[in-house]
Amino acid sequence: MEHMIDLWRPDLEVAEKDEMEARYEVEPFDLYGRRHVTGEALANIGITRLPDGVHLELSVRCDVDTTCDRTLEPVELPLEFSEMAFLSASSDFELSVENWVLDLKRFTERALPAEVPLQVFAPGTEPVLPRREAGAVDPRWRGLDGLFASGF
Numbered sequence: 001m002e003h004m005i006d007l008w009r010p011d012l013e014v015a016e017k018d019e020m021e022a023r024y025e026v027e028p029f030d031l032y033g034r035r036h037v038t039g040e041a042l043a044n045i046g047i048t049r050l051p052d053g054v055h056l057e058l059s060v061r062c063d064v065d066t067t068c069d070r071t072l073e074p075v076e077l078p079l080e081f082s083e084m085a086f087l088s089a090s091s092d093f094e095l096s097v098e099n100w101v102l103d104l105k106r107f108t109e110r111a112l113p114a115e116v117p118l119q120v121f122a123p124g125t126e127p128v129l130p131r132r133e134a135g136a137v138d139p140r141w142r143g144l145d146g147l148f149a150s151g152f
Contacts, residue, residue, distance in 0.1 A: 026062060032118065034066060038112065039065075053089075070125045
């Protein structure tokens with residue numbers, strides 16, 4: 001369960017790619033007024049050595065345990081997100097890279113809150129939308145009826 005990945009690979013030739021997989025634990029987090037529990041994440045990492053840096057391909061999959069906004073029942077939310085970047089320097093704050101070492105755990109913990117939808121619904125439930133009759137105009141727009149002249 002290694003979450004620290006060395007990106008600088010002197011053993012790779014230029015344009016040569018190394019691919020690997022890593023499993024690691026991710027800490028629970030609070031978002032939108034509720035607790036989200038993640039547990040284990042799986043990352044696929046592709047590292048291509050270039051003459052002036054490294055090209056990184058990163059894909060992360062994990063399941064987030066949260067609650068349904070409608071029923072408050074537990075829901076497992078599968079999430080997957082990815083990132084591709086060219087690194088010409090040894091550190092990149094956004095990607096959680098420091099001295100050519102990628103911290104997968106920190107990257108995932110920073111990225112996960114942006115991946116969780118504002119509202120989560122259990123299978124079989126859906127948000128309540130206001131009912132509208134076909135062709136009906138919202139009465140708040142009635143004041144604009146005579147504003148535009150139409151030649152049709």
